[in-house]
Amino acid sequence: MYPWLSGQEQQLTALIRQQQLGHALLLKGVEGIGKRALAAALAQALLCQHTNVADNKQGVACIHCHSCQLIKAGNHPDLHVIGGQQQRSIGVDAIRQLTQVLSESARLGHGKVAIIEQADKMTEAAANALLKTLEEPAGEATLLLTSAHPERLLPTIRSRCQQWLLPVPESDVVLRWLSGLGLESNLAALNVNQGSPLGTRDYLAAGTDKRRRELLQQFGQLAQLPQTLTSVQSGLLEQPVHLLWLQLLLQDALQLALGLSSTGLRLADSEDLCRALSQRGPEKLRQALTSLLQLRQILQPGAGRPVNAGLQLGQWLNDWLINIS
Ligand SMILES: [Zn+2]
Incomplete structure (x- = not known):
């Protein structure tokens, strides 16, 4: 995990371990802060077959179980990811398909997870279609939404999610991380990228x-x-x-x-x-x-x-x- 998110990851996986994570989580944070990586780690922790065993104090995924192996291979049948950078918008069909799949029982019997990346790209019809699922969570499904522009989401969507704000990381943490990647960085570079670590990384690399x-x-x-x-x-x-x-x-x-x-x-x-x-x-x-x-x-x-x-x-x-x- 990115160094500025490891504390957040620990807090959230602790909630998973204590079964206090709601059925819908909205991860908010500026572009290029690592929301996708965090959502993926949480999805793995939720689906891992060893997350909830008594001796697992951290709630983190084990990496070794069947579930973790499937995630690593990119074909876990109970993990569904939609949205993201490549898509201009998230339409109602994609959401309907997703809610349908979530209503079926989990293949591996360990819950289902859906990640909706850049959820603010949902059309109004799509958001309305999702509302129903947010009101009446289907079975053991957990929804993880990410957004750099949560103000663009329907207020009803936001209010039905557990909201989690990822703060802009301290600049010295990011600068250290960048130099660890072999990139010559400076505060100005971080400022022109509005504090976004991954944005600054790509900017410097280019x-x-x-x-x-x-x-x-x-x-x-x-x-x-x-x-x-x-x-x-x-x-x-x-x-x-x-x-x-x-x-x-x-x-x-x-x-x-x-x-x-x-x-x-x-x-x-x-x-x-x-x-x-x-x-x-x-x-x-x-x-x-x-x-x-x-x-x-x-x-x-x-x-x-x-x-x-x-x-x-x-x-x-x-x-x-x-x-x-
Ligand atoms: Zn595992």
Whole structure:
């Protein structure tokens, strides 16, 4: 288990051992915190044939029993997983199929477990179909729901689940874990990934941290090198998160422009750049930030009418150049 989740796993498996885990658990936590791994571990603990024996003080799965072996092989007949990253939405048919299967008796006689990953992707019809099962749990079935956006779930779904919030892990725990993976990490990388450990891992492994520093450096030199405007513009448009990088940079610059201390800078590895930008003064930075926030808002996928992102950002960059000249 990931180091920041091992305490959570122990608490939850203790509940399983004491038979105090409800029939539906909602694991809430930011994207990339490891909800899937935790749900899988809990499913195994629930289905393991040795979890409840008296000498098993931890309630953890044994790894050796028939049930654990089937899980390892990926074909346990009483474990059902739906949802997840690959799916745009979870439809009513998938939920109906699942509830049907859960109503049948367990093949191995040790209960049934269903994992619904990214449960907030359920359509309204799907959520309503699930409600019935949540109200009248079918036999020995346990439902494990995961969500990074629990506010998008029907309130009736949330209220029928035992809710379990996984807190954003301490940064030093994550940084230690990342360096254990051989990845050169820093707090700024974690901040641009909003504290998400697995998100930061993928970001570092893809070499994206270098790209961030390059792009922001290029942005910082725009006034001296206005001919790079097009390349800065296309760089910022590559991924929606690139505008977040820019936002954090300007926020840091504003913090310095206001004469506040440099501790707590989000992009501490770009302090020189922030300091240079802070010379523009708090007023101009605040203006630029306000319009950047608006820009991010309207460029959000699903924010309504389609907008020409290139045009909008080009306008913002032109305003910035005029602003700072
Ligand atoms: Zn076992």
